[in-house]
Amino acid sequence: MTDRSPPVFLQRELYRARRLADAARLLPILGACLFALPLLWRGEGGEVSTSRAMLYLFAVWALLILAAALLSRRLGDIRERHGDGAEPD
């Protein structure tokens, strides 16, 4: 049974895969927090211009999309190399 155990570097990669999945799980929570953040903006006499809010929201949105694209690509690569079994739940 010793020859069936994966080499060390593979275990490290599987460990990475699990943490990637954790990151994928945390992403929507991060997104929800960032999207809710503008609700706290009350500074400077309660005046925040729409253009600033718009720039902030779209920037956050674009960053989240970028992060999701990178994460799903990495997760997909790992799945291709190790099959479905490597998928952490």
Add this chain to the structure above:
Amino acid sequence: MPSLNLLVAVCLGYVAFLFLVAAAAERAAWRGRVGWLRGPWVYTLSLSIYCTAWTFYGAVGYAARSGLEYLTIYLGPTLIMLGWWWGLRKLVRIGRAQRITSVADLISSRYGKSTVLAVAVTLLAVVGTTPYIALQLQSVTLSFAAFAHPDPAGPPSADADATALWVAAGLALFTVIFGTRNLDVNERHHGVVMAIAVEAVVKLCALLAVGVFVVWGLGGGPSSMLDRIDASPELARWQIDGARWAGLTFLSAAAFLCLPRMFHVMVVENEDEGHLRTAAWAFPAYVLLMSLFVVPIAVVGLDLMPAGANPDLFVLTVPLASGQETLAMLSFLGGFSSATSMVIVAAIALSTMVSNHIVMPIWLRAAGGGATRSGDVRHVVLLARRVSIVGVVFLGYLYYRLSGGGTALAAIGLVAFAGLAQVLPAMVGGLFWRGATRAGALAGLLTGFAVWLYTSFLPSFGPGVVLSAGVMADGILGQGWLVPHALFGIGGMDPLIHSVLWSLTLNTAVFLAVSLLSFPQPLERLQGAQFVSALNAAGSPRGWRGGAAQTEDLMVMAQRILGAAEAQALFRREAGRQGLRGYLPEPTPEFLEVLERELAGSVGAATAHAMVGQIVGGLTVSVEELMAVADETAQMMEYSAKLESQRRELARTARQLREANEKLTRLSVQKDAFLSQISHELRTPMTSIRAFSEILRDAGGLEQRDQAKYASIIHDEALRLTRLLDDLLDLSVLENGQVSLNIREGGLADLLDHAVATALAGEAAGARLEVRRDRDAEDLRLVTDLDRLSQVFINLVANARKYCDADAPKLSIRVAERDGLLIVDFIDNGSGIPVDAQDVIFEKFARVGDQKAGGAGLGLAICREIMGRLGGTITYLPGQGGAAFRLGLPARAAMAAQ
């Protein structure tokens, strides 16, 4: 200003183009060239039916009225897609594993395949979707009117109702044609999905084009556009109600999961779980682009258009007012696309629910519970779907007419979202909590539905329409704590948020409480375990105990629902998996499970379960299996599963050995019987030949007439002997492989003509056996040994003539080409061949029952040898309501007639 006629022509041209796209996709899929047709990009684009006309036109209006709040409608789905690893992945995997056909089917299947729950969710979906369809019709009508009336503030066109009716009729037609073309076991519609993907591209391009024109054409570039936004009197300040911002984001996220049309494209039409990986970021990117230019268009529209112009139509009227007619036309097509794709998918999703969960159960009950009766029920299902589609679209039109198409309709989008979100607690609870029960789900659903009706849906018609102004102000029966917009005396909240808060809170509370207090049935617990642990693909516990089922009855039923060819392929595959030949597998729990899932793909889980249950006899779950589910120690389960599978393996081997032994014994008995039969057959003609030749020899002075008569008797008997010996010789030649084939080319129809004529030649005029044929399918050329093939045909037709015991005997000859085989079926309407005789009829000397017709039992053995020499097969086809034989010839022997 483009004329209305031009607009109609462009619309019709666009619809014709969609027809072509859908038809081409269907044809490509039919030829098996699915490939990129169902790749991750098409999947992502098909998700864009989330963006309906309400978001295409309405987002700008929304932004003009409430600033950036419109973004919540897109942020919710974005968060759901970003969290695909948590929720959607599980949802899609369950949907594929359990052959889920709709959101109602999901809920029903999770909670023990309950019909009541399925009906409840279906009704909720119909009530929640109808106003939404009305909204789409309204938006198309308004955009038509915007072209017809140059004055944007003018009254709506008088023929708006006619426009809405034409649009509704056209959409119903398109949906019926491409949504119900076939009853696919996977419930996938390649044509529709492709058309929707094209529409997604059109609406995105249209909105981007208008946005680019507004920002760079009218606004003078991005930076001056931002200045202009901040200078706008209505939109300059970020003033957001926190409760609405959070509440609407949550609501749109919930609706994204629960809307029937979203569930349909996301789960039911999903081809590959891996597509989610692309959609997880590509769909948020799509909605980001859809919402990017909304605020600039709103700001420029408010500047440019006269006061009182409808901001919902700025996407259309701003280009029109700037003289950009082509752009306006493109924008119109974008809105048209959004509306049509939403109505088409919503109608398909709703009609699937209505036909599977309401029409089919009623029909099955009305038909007397006869799941084993013969006849195809697929036409009933398809008809139910078509009628439901027309009904759903018409209901939307009716709602549009009754509500007057006014501003009341514009607010209904979010109200509909809130109604459909009532499914959420039962859905999420079912996916993640084993303790959720059917009673809990039903109670929660009904509570949420009732609260939503009272606080949101009925008041949405305005005070005094359904709920009187008195009720709106003082509550029903004067009870102050029942005021629709201030339940329990908590007022001052935004009405929509108030309704969502109370309906979902009470829904969830009742769902949890009743689940905790009630006790689930065994099937619920099994399904619950399968759903909750769907991602740990461990061996799934079985829902059926085999034994009592009659496989032939199951086959009769499966053929009615899946279609003859699919059902036969399934049964043959499963029989092969069990190591058996032919079409009848053992009714093991595994097989019943597979069969039920296949059926569920066509008629829904609850109906499929009920139909299999009728035949199997309700033996569903054993105590041991329940313990296996409850037992958390995986090792124990694995070990006992291993033992169990070994036991099954042994039992199967023993059964096969027993079968082989029985067959050998029967063959030996038959051989003995044949020897005495053949002696008898040889002696009878011999006796009469000897007798009559003695008469001819000894009795002198016979008349010429008598002499001729006796001689002809001798001749006939000699012929009979020769025929018998010929058959024996023929068979031995074939078996020894000494036969040389005479390959020629000829027509199948001619061959069959000849065979039928020859086989029925002996019969009196007005032959008793009626032969039904399909001349079109027979129009094939063959390259094979025509004489030998003809011999087989003659034998089968003659058998039907001799042995078919029906009062009005009929023989159907069906020709089909499938999987590289030319298939010819001979099916009569007699009593067929008993199961215990089916495996020996092709053996030499085998004969069924009493031999009134007096053959030697060699015909089918010769047929089998001939077909083997020709590279084909002959098999007995059970479950066709009579004796049925199937010939398979390699396709290279056949070629379509030139």
